[in-house]
Amino acid sequence: EAGVTQFPSHSVIEKGQTVTLRCDPISGHDNLYWYRRVMGKEIKFLLHFVKESKQDESGMPNNRFLAERTGGTYSTLKVQPAELEDSGVYFCASSPVGVGANVLTFGAGSRLTVL
Amino acid sequence: DAKTTQPNSMESNEEEPVHLPCNHSTISGTDYIHWYRQLPSQGPEYVIHGLTSNVNNRMASLAIAEDRKSSTLILHRATLRDAAVYYCILRETGNQFYFGTGTSLTVIP
Numbered sequence: 001e002a003g004v005t006q007f008p009s010h011s012v013i014e015k016g017q018t019v020t021l022r023c024d025p026i027s028g029h030d031n032l033y034w035y036r037r038v039m040g041k042e043i044k045f046l047l048h049f050v051k052e053s054k055q056d057e058s059g060m061p062n063n064r065f066l067a068e069r070t071g072g073t074y075s076t077l078k079v080q081p082a083e084l085e086d087s088g089v090y091f092c093a094s095s096p097v098g099v100g101a102n103v104l105t106f107g108a109g110s111r112l113t114v115l
Numbered sequence: 116d117a118k119t120t121q122p123n124s125m126e127s128n129e130e131e132p133v134h135l136p137c138n139h140s141t142i143s144g145t146d147y148i149h150w151y152r153q154l155p156s157q158g159p160e161y162v163i164h165g166l167t168s169n170v171n172n173r174m175a176s177l178a179i180a181e182d183r184k185s186s187t188l189i190l191h192r193a194t195l196r197d198a199a200v201y202y203c204i205l206r207e208t209g210n211q212f213y214f215g216t217g218t219s220l221t222v223i224p
Contacts, residue, residue: 004158035214043159043214045212056211091158104159106160108158109157
C-alpha cells in the first residue's frame with residue numbers, strides 16, 4: 001500500500017511569496033492531519049480534517065495559512081504571504097476513522113525555507 | 116497541552132535491550148499513551164500505544180505504571196536501525212497529538 005505522500009519535499013521561497021504544500025493520504029483514510037516543526041521547536045499540531053470537513057483547526061497560527069481538502073482526498077496547505085518564521089518542516093499524517101484511528105501514518109514532510 | 120517528560124538522549128549497545136522512560140504526571144483518565152519515532156529525514160513513525168495495560172507488538176513493548184503517571188518503551192534488542200528520536204505522546208480527546216522534545220537514541224555497534 002502506498003504511504004502518505006507529500007510534495008514538494010523542499011521549497012525555498014522569498015519572504016512575501018506564496019507556497020502551496022500538498023499531501024496525498026493513504027487511500028481510504030478519512031482522517032488527515034497537518035503538523036509542523038519550526039526551527040528548534042517541537043512538532044506542533046496545525047489542523048485535522050475528517051473527509052473534507054475541518055474537524056479542528058485550533059493549531060493554525062494565523063490567517064496566512066489556508067488548508068483545504070476538496071473532495072476529501074488530497075489536501076493542500078497554502079502559506080500566503082510567507083514570513084521568515086514559517087520556515088520549518090510540515091508533516092501530513094492520515095488514519096482511518098474507527099478501527100485504527102489511533103495510528104497515524106506520517107509522510108516524510110515538506111521542508112519550507114523562507115529567505 | 117498534555118505534557119510528557121523524557122530524557123534528551125540515551126545510548127545503547129547494539130543487540131542489548133533499551134528502556135526509554137517517559138513521565139506524564141498530569142495524564143487524564145482517557146488519555147492514551149503513544150510512542151512514535153522519527154528517523155533522520157523521515158516523518159514520525161508509529162511504534163506502539165496503550166491505555167492502562169502493558170502492550171506488546173513486533174516492534175516493542177510498552178510498560179505502563181499502575182498509576183499511569185509514567186511509562187517505559189522497551190526495545191528488546193536494539194539494532195542500528197533503531198537509532199532515532201523517540202516521542203512519548205499523550206492523546207487527549209479531540210485527536211490532537213502533543214509531541215514533546217523526545218529522546219534521541221544512539222545505538223553503538
